[in-house]
Amino acid sequence: MIRSEVIKSIIPVITDELVVCNIGLPSQELFMFDDQPTNFYMLGTMGLCSSIGLGLALSQPSKVIAIDGDGSILTNLGTLPTIANNVADNFVLLIIDNGSYGSTGDQPTYAGKKTSLAEVSNACGCENVVECQAEETADVLKDALASNKMTIIVCKCQSGNIPVGVIDIAPVSIRDRFMAEVKRRAGA
């Protein structure tokens, strides 16, 4: 399975969770498969998906899934100790690890070589770290959401991309509809 197939496989598992999605192809794929006001698409800023997700999870009670990538985590490796030491049990960080920088042409990452992001996460102090194969991701995500424990999932998949369009929503519109959804829940 490649990343787009992993994203497609987890859509039925995502019910009312807030989703922060990584820059580039992951956001474009999620937008194409299942656009929702509860999706926050990153249009820029490589590396900060997990940080935005953690800040969001620490600031409101709804469950948050950050769909990140191995290249993005490597760009912002300091995020893992911050996550480990600021536990938000409504936060799941899903690292789709295809061992490549997919959005820039599948150049290999170190996560596809000697570096294990699951072991790095453990070493940083993250307590619930699950490494799985692509086909298992939906079930692992379902279990993580049911556990009510902050969880880091490292999903190992193949590199490769599918043709996708750009996200034609203005950034402020993405932000506004996402925040309206957060606010609606706070008032519910």
Next chain:
Amino acid sequence: MAGDINKRIVDDLVANGIEFVTTVPCKQLGGVIAELETRNDILHVPCNKEDEGMGLCAGAFMGGKKPCIIMQNTALGVTFNTLATLIQFYQIPLPMLISFRGELGERIACQVEMAIHTKPLLAELNIPTYHFHHPDQVEEFGDILAYTQMCAKPTAILTDAMFWSRAQ
């Protein structure tokens, strides 16, 4: 007075609804960071790098908490992409309380190398910038925080060594 000014700054954060603060360590701002730790109405999440901190702030803002980042000017360069493509692009109000290293009163020459670029870089990004040199300028801090929310932009509050030493 130093303790007073730290307390004053954190009081202004609270009075202006700031509930989420991320920090990168700084000697000059150490008193403010220590004061933050004593408050129950602010969630303090130390970060490892300034752009990471801005990501945390963006998430906190969308989660309904007004954020603030406390950092040094020496790291301004590494935040450029984040300021442009996240904070400004999505119109997220973000006060940046910045230790202005390398200004009058500085003892480490290397800090000057970044200090001379600080205001031009902020100007290049069209970021409203305020420079606190005398302790009485802290009187404007609350107004700057309110202004930041009003215009939904990042703002920079540069606090130099003279500001802090005169507040002793």
